[in-house]
Amino acid sequence: MAILIMAAPARMKAWREAIGANFPGEDIRCWPGMGEPADIDIVVYGGNEPELFGKLANLKLVISQRAGIDDLIGNPHLSQDVAICRAQDPKGDRMLDDYALLLTLYHHRHMPDLLAANARAEWIDPGVLPADERSVGVMGLGIIGMSVARRLRDAGFRVAGWSRTRRDEPGMECFHGPDQFDTFLARSEILLNLLALTPETVDIVDAANLARLPKGASVINLGRGEHVVDSDLITAVDSGHIDSATLDVFRTEPLPADHPFWKHPRIFVMPHTARRPRAESLTPGILEIIRRFRAGEPLPRMADRARGY
């Protein structure tokens, strides 16, 4: 039995030490070093190596450093018998929260207009408002989405959330289910997507739903590229109904050089740069999963393959 860790080279030492110190008896392998593949029964997964799993004959558990696990659930090389758990920090992800706040403030304070005015050497009055006069909507209220929504609420925005099942949270208007979706959209001047990718949520940011946002709304996608119908978003921005958009995720990554998003003056391409998994924040969750797995106990934050996340 061995644990394979995948991490950026600069972060590998922190990961290995954190896991090794707590499980001194474990055989720990550091990707791309792997040793005998058949030894490996646990992968702490943080890479983009979909074919790896086909080589690990005795794999029993994948612990994902990432919040989104649609690529694991849909991976043909990964047996349905292998458990998938998310190593999420129950406090959310601070780097993602920072990034969501940055992009929300970026649209709230009219940075797209201000940067465009730089190119024209034009001194404009963008009509800034305080945060408490801006309605922000967060789609997806899982650990990650709720943490973002709380950060935006604490920054003073009028925050509403929308989720599959009912959630309640102080200082936040909570909508849920298909019946309340249109009402949620109609009040969201800045829309952030933090949904998991499932058959129900694919293509959710399409022409019909963009049209339900108030005129002049902005869109921020931090979920998955497949949530957005690219051509519908471009049409909505070009029509002026949507003011601008910032996208961190795309159907194909890296985004192909000929994709029209790149040079669109009101659509900003961020190269999937929301967060970098850190040993310090994810280790407690990973250690707990390993401990329970070795003890034969039920696993926390295990993916529900039928639900899709």
Add this chain to the structure above:
Amino acid sequence: MAILIMAAPARMKAWREAIGANFPGEDIRCWPGMGEPADIDIVVYGGNEPELFGKLANLKLVISQRAGIDDLIGNPHLSQDVAICRAQDPKGDRMLDDYALLLTLYHHRHMPDLLAANARAEWIDPGVLPADERSVGVMGLGIIGMSVARRLRDAGFRVAGWSRTRRDEPGMECFHGPDQFDTFLARSEILLNLLALTPETVDIVDAANLARLPKGASVINLGRGEHVVDSDLITAVDSGHIDSATLDVFRTEPLPADHPFWKHPRIFVMPHTARRPRAESLTPGILEIIRRFRAGEPLPRMADRARGY
């Protein structure tokens, strides 16, 4: 006796009602309406009308909605006998805090690089760091600067402050006076200027002090245009020692169309858009100043003309 209020047309009603409700006996005039100028002994000042004061023969008190009062202290139309008080919210200014956080995150998360990569259709890895691995320095720890520094500290940055006289604040490294300035600069990867403009602080962001910042530092100016030596900043950015800069204030505003800041790819011109004074947050301070003035009591937050702020 009459009070003249200056405010943006959209905000005037809120100002007049807030002041009128607390002082029902007062004669309140709403700029640009003024009535008989000799009646006016108090101006709640929020405009850019330096010559107005020369017309008000019986003016005794100017209450500034703005944090910076260098333009009032240096105004030749304003008699030295007229008291100047700042209507600052003792909790700082929430819109300015938001804006300072936006711009700090903008540089921290390499938005200048990311936006430039958009124009090249290039998918880059900007090497993002968590906020607690970024050292931010705030120059000026008055009500406004300290409020910004606290907001950045609470957002997770490693914050240090520098002020004329010693300040202490939990979770913040506090430097003061000329002797500690170089040490403060040497650890500030993102430098924010929130100083008052005085003879001691004019031209403080010059070639020598820019050279003391660590290589790759960013500069954000939220103080006054006269704090920055424009040509020194351009030289430092062009040399690569300074990564990029965002400026909200300029020696001449609006910034002339032929100024080299406008089209510089690493210097961002924001049209003095940090904040808009709001009746809700400033009214309590203004009411207190008016009450004390009418009662002949000492005035709070009164400018010290010798110190310059």
